[in-house]
Amino acid sequence: MRRKASLILLALAVFFAALSPLMRWYAFPRLAKIPADQYQDMVLEAKDATLLDYGTMKAKKVAKVTIVQTLKGNVEASEKIEKTAGRDVVVWDGLSYVQGPDGKMVSKIPERYIFDAHTQEPVHATGEMVDGDPVKREGIEFKWPFLTEKRDYEYFDAQARITAPIHYEGEQDFRGVNVYYFEQTIPWTKVPFPQIMPVEGITPESVAKTGTTRWYTTVRKFWVEPTTGAPVYGEEIHKEELRGGTLLGGREKVTAFAGHVKMREDYIRSTVDLVKSQRLLVLLMTSYLPWGFLILGAGLLSLSLYLEARSRRPGDPTPTETREPEPVGA
Secondary structure, eight states: OHHHHHHHHHHHHHHHHHHHHHIIIIIHHHHOOOOTTOEEEEEEEEEEEEEEETTTTEEEEEEEEEEEEEEEEOHHHHHHHHHHHOSOEEEEEEEEEEEOTTSOEEEEEEEEEEEETTTOOBOOOTTOEETTEEOOOOSBOSOOOSSOOSSOEEEEETTTTEEEEEEEEEEEEETTEEEEEEEEEEEEEEEOOOSSOSSTTOOHHHHHHHTOEEEEEEEEEEEEETTTTEEEEEEEEEEEEEESSGGGTTOSEEEEEEEEEEEOHHHHHHHHHHHHHHHHHHHIIIIIHHHHHHHHHHHHHHHHHHHHHHHHSOOOOOOOOOOOOOOOOO
């Protein structure tokens, strides 16, 4: 009976020991992915910012500029692209809506971001664009890969339509969450005017005829939770200028927008809570279950060997029968 039990335990030990690496290196890369129907929004603010008054074409200080960013998963588009891409694809239709302190629109820039649901690598397909302009992204945008590494990444800048390194700058603690801090600097770069301008009757084409150009620079900062690859916080030191042309009335340049853009406090709290819950799920597949299966397999193996040793131990010796002494005959 002990021999049979030890064989069963040995089989279970082999099973769990084999399941440990399979869970980490086979199941996790296939099961961990971004849902195709995910929706998220984020509100950022730049307090005490500088904003261009298009009525007077002069820059002025304002109390606050608000940026609302939304990302909406387009399931129909992702399913269509998957048929030819041969892999799980996520399509995010994004919108960056900037409004001044009076609630009026400053800019409105849509974009479509297409990427691999598992690795977050860009997938090039029809419809990939920023503000109506077709683009071919390289590098990541919005989200880092699962199990982010301590290294530089390539990050796509939607304003300039270019990819540039975003540098790993160290490990930090952000509100109780261990994060990796990344920073990217985009130097002054000539960028297109938005398709939808803040003043009725003005179009990018009409501005182009004046010879005035738009320039942009930013320092982009992200605090990324490495297990999920999700940013828990972000900032930008953002500047835009209009340069040259007759639109400025002989001036060389004028500030269109300048401000230190930060996530609003309520969105920081909700993002941290969400990332903490998602982190637990990823750790379950990458650490807790694989190590648990390995330890369980080792324990079952030890128990199996113990029972096998007990089954092979020789039986205890049979005690010899003691006989009463017989009387000696006379």
